[in-house]
Amino acid sequence: xxGGIDFHxxxxxxxxxxxxxxxxxxxxxxxxxxxxNFQPLQVMLLEMxxxxxxxxxxxxxxxxxxxxxxxxxxxxxxxxxxxxxxxxGFASVDPHLETAPRTxxxxxxxLGLRGLKLAPAMQEFYADDHLAWxxxxxxxxxxxxxxxxxxxxxxxxxxxxxxxxxxxxxxAAEFPKLNIVLAHLAWPWVVDAVALxxxxxxxxxDTSALFFDNPRDFLxxxxxxxxxxxxxxxxxxxxxxxxSDNPRIEIKSMARAIRNIGLSPECLELVFRKxxxxxxxESR
Amino acid sequence: xxxxxxxxxVISRNDMDMIDxxxxxxxxxxxxxxxxxxxxILTAHTTSGIVVTEGVxxxxxxxxxxxxxxxxxxxxxxxxxxxxNRLLDFDGRMGYNAxxxxxxxxxxxxxxxxxxxxxxxxGGRQRVYFVEYDGPLARTVFIQIMGEA
Numbered sequence: 001x002x003g004g005i006d007f008h009x010x011x012x013x014x015x016x017x018x019x020x021x022x023x024x025x026x027x028x029x030x031x032x033x034x035x036x037n038f039q040p041l042q043v044m045l046l047e048m049x050x051x052x053x054x055x056x057x058x059x060x061x062x063x064x065x066x067x068x069x070x071x072x073x074x075x076x077x078x079x080x081x082x083x084x085x086x087x088x089g090f091a092s093v094d095p096h097l098e099t100a101p102r103t104x105x106x107x108x109x110x111l112g113l114r115g116l117k118l119a120p121a122m123q124e125f126y127a128d129d130h131l132a133w134x135x136x137x138x139x140x141x142x143x144x145x146x147x148x149x150x151x152x153x154x155x156x157x158x159x160x161x162x163x164x165x166x167x168x169x170x171x172a173a174e175f176p177k178l179n180i181v182l183a184h185l186a187w188p189w190v191v192d193a194v195a196l197x198x199x200x201x202x203x204x205x206d207t208s209a210l211f212f213d214n215p216r217d218f219l220x221x222x223x224x225x226x227x228x229x230x231x232x233x234x235x236x237x238x239x240x241x242x243x244s245d246n247p248r249i250e251i252k253s254m255a256r257a258i259r260n261i262g263l264s265p266e267c268l269e270l271v272f273r274k275x276x277x278x279x280x281x282e283s284r
Numbered sequence: 285x286x287x288x289x290x291x292x293x294v295i296s297r298n299d300m301d302m303i304d305x306x307x308x309x310x311x312x313x314x315x316x317x318x319x320x321x322x323x324x325i326l327t328a329h330t331t332s333g334i335v336v337t338e339g340v341x342x343x344x345x346x347x348x349x350x351x352x353x354x355x356x357x358x359x360x361x362x363x364x365x366x367x368x369n370r371l372l373d374f375d376g377r378m379g380y381n382a383x384x385x386x387x388x389x390x391x392x393x394x395x396x397x398x399x400x401x402x403x404x405x406x407g408g409r410q411r412v413y414f415v416e417y418d419g420p421l422a423r424t425v426f427i428q429i430m431g432e433a
Contacts, residue, residue: 037422046420215380249377
């Protein structure tokens, strides 16, 4: 299998960026709540190497209204992407702001970012609140995917209520040409998320879920017991993407768990690479 | 009395890795000015170790492999589990590396050698290794030199 794409990483521990922008340390520790040591970017790339991952999507979160901060600005994402051609930068905008669509358009057209990250729990909006409609319309027009945080969140102060999959149904229905990805299998609401993906072909799920035990045992529970694995193998093979949630979860452990979960080689090729390439507009 | 504490950074390249620190320890001791004394080597991390063994590639494979058998990263399906596999709220992430902590405990986290005539005293086959159990990562190793000129 050709090397894959990790569709869900946060560059919050990259030491070079902390040295350039010391305020990112506060964002990592207090807003995002990750206490691990800052590491050179080389370490993330080495972990991708041993995990069979060629490229990784790096995500910011614009929480200006809700937290008065950003966990990486769009410009900082561009900066970290300039350090390695293996990183694929996404933008984030604050849906509470009227300027959000223009900010998104500039991030895509001028900064060269490839998708949009929204985190309803941290940004404190419901995905089906019409305040975000202009952002979705803009993303649909630009032809970029939106990666939504969904399900449980570890961030302090972030409420689970914003992450229920059914809050995304209106978005999927009203913007049928907009590809949306629900992160973390929307755990614990895996059945609901799978139902949404079964009904709406523009709804995708990423695998970045680990909330107890280890990746092998957790993903076995979520993807073979909460729902049968056959639903991914047969029905959602083109709507499932590999994501690790690094650095909250290690790429190497998540990749090993997904590769060994029992999906066919053809399905793994879709999950690890082709589905991401399709969403990024690299293949059809 | 010479007392020096050096912090060196080691970058492991694999999940488990053995990195020979001997040349760096020798260099620091020989440039310390200590004619006789002692040097301590200590890892700063709880999922890594310091071991002394013969410097051959086969042992660099055998030692991590044996520790993995003693403390497997993924315990046997249906067998025992690790209490550490849970959310660590102070870190904001899952602690699913219990086995790597256990390897560190089993393998040890420090060692020391005597210093005589300005050089490290060790057996002809002995090398000192930093051992990574949860890499790749940038790691810190403390090298404490105490001696008389």
